[in-house]
Amino acid sequence: MKICPITEWKEYKQRPLVIAGPCSAESEEQVMQTAAALAASGMVDIFRAGIWKPRSRPDTFEGVGIRGLKWLRQVREAYALPVAVEVANERHVYEALKHGVDAIWIGARTTVNPFALQEIASALGGADVAVFVKNPVSPDLDLWTGAIERISKAGITRIAAIHRGFSSWEKSSYRNQPRWQIPLELRRRIPGLPLICDPSHMGGDRAFIFDLSQKAMDLNYDGLMIEAHNNPQEALSDRQQQVTPAELEEILGNLVMRSTTSDDPRFLETIEELRSQIDSYDNMLLDILESRMLVAETIGKYKKEHNITILQSSRWQEVISRAVEEGRKRGLSEEFIETILEAIHQESIIHQMKVMKEE
Numbered sequence: 387m388k389i390c391p392i393t394e395w396k397e398y399k400q401r402p403l404v405i406a407g408p409c410s411a412e413s414e415e416q417v418m419q420t421a422a423a424l425a426a427s428g429m430v431d432i433f434r435a436g437i438w439k440p441r442s443r444p445d446t447f448e449g450v451g452i453r454g455l456k457w458l459r460q461v462r463e464a465y466a467l468p469v470a471v472e473v474a475n476e477r478h479v480y481e482a483l484k485h486g487v488d489a490i491w492i493g494a495r496t497t498v499n500p501f502a503l504q505e506i507a508s509a510l511g512g513a514d515v516a517v518f519v520k521n522p523v524s525p526d527l528d529l530w531t532g533a534i535e536r537i538s539k540a541g542i543t544r545i546a547a548i549h550r551g552f553s554s555w556e557k558s559s560y561r562n563q564p565r566w567q568i569p570l571e572l573r574r575r576i577p578g579l580p581l582i583c584d585p586s587h588m589g590g591d592r593a594f595i596f597d598l599s600q601k602a603m604d605l606n607y608d609g610l611m612i613e614a615h616n617n618p619q620e621a622l623s624d625r626q627q628q629v630t631p632a633e634l635e636e637i638l639g640n641l642v643m644r645s646t647t648s649d650d651p652r653f654l655e656t657i658e659e660l661r662s663q664i665d666s667y668d669n670m671l672l673d674i675l676e677s678r679m680l681v682a683e684t685i686g687k688y689k690k691e692h693n694i695t696i697l698q699s700s701r702w703q704e705v706i707s708r709a710v711e712e713g714r715k716r717g718l719s720e721e722f723i724e725t726i727l728e729a730i731h732q733e734s735i736i737h738q739m740k741v742m743k744e745e
């Protein structure tokens with residue numbers, strides 16, 4: 387699939403691309419005041435505001451609807467800022483295009499639904515807009531990839547993915563779990579796809595925005611979508627996570643931007659040396675795994691001779707507990723040890739089965 391790299395997009399000046407604006411357009415005054423301050427900062431590339439709000443519960447503010455599109459058009463004209471709005475169905479797309487928006491985004495609650503995605507893609511046709519596809523609420527990489535493919539097949543070339551985190555039943559300080567490996571895998575699947583982090587919906591609290599944004603920059607994300615409101619305390623949606631334009635300037639100003647490479651020969655030499663150490667440890671790990679599988683096969687043969695089952699859960703519990711304890715002493719997390727041992731165990735069973743089947 388061919389996706390335009392972000393550097394070919396005319397709207398973007400430098401990394402990070404910044405999309406900012408209120409969660410919801412609430413009044414003409416609120417939209418224009420927020421946009422004026424964001425435009426004056428010179429740090430914002432695209433102004434965002436939701437006008438149709440997908441709220442989890444009924445009887446909450448569901449957006450101002452079409453009249454908000456007129457305010458967005460005013461922002462475009464008054465401050466020369468490209469504008470973006472969320473769409474969730476065909477009617478939203480037609481209205482947004484009619485009012486000349488520059489970009490649309492597809493929300494997390496919509497990305498989960500292939501019917502809605504297809505409807506949006508068909509309504510877009512080959513329109514000249516940028517499309518940002520948020521991750522689905524569930525940690526399902528195929529749904530996210532599929533949504534991007536549907537938009538791409540509709541002839542849209544300026545597509546980016548927005549990582550806003552995933553719902554989880556488990557309690558956590560973040561509103562949505564980042565699970566960073568999922569967007570990184572998406573970027574591996576679709577090379578050149580710009581990746582944007584939305585620390586506002588991920589953290590769910592303004593206190594987390596800076597750290598999450600810095601982490602995204604360290605992972606070489608292309609941009610950030612951050613909710614900014616002229617008076618967050620009075621916001622009609624997502625009050626906790628919105629920042630003022632001044633706070634946004636401070637957050638962006640404090641970000642440390644690291645480059646992916648350097649021309650300094652000393653740096654290159656050191657990195658080369660460290661990478662060769664990593665390669666040699668990886669080889670050692672492979673050698674150890676090979677030896678471990680050979681032992682598993684020997685055990686398999688022995689069990690077969692004595693007519694014993696492969697799996698003995700008490701023994702397996704013992705292996706895990708011991709390794710978790712040893713891992714902890716070495717600063718390795720319980721989750722990591724469990725994941726790696728489960729995988730090794732699976733492979734061991736395959737090797738044992740092989741010898742069990744042999745005559």
Ligand code: PEP
Pocket residue numbers: 409436440472492493494495520550584587
């Ligand atoms: C939003 O951007 O305001 C929004 C509703 O986001 P999400 O789809 O990430 O919940």
Ligand code: MN
Pocket residue numbers: 409410587613623624
């Ligand atoms: Mn919001």
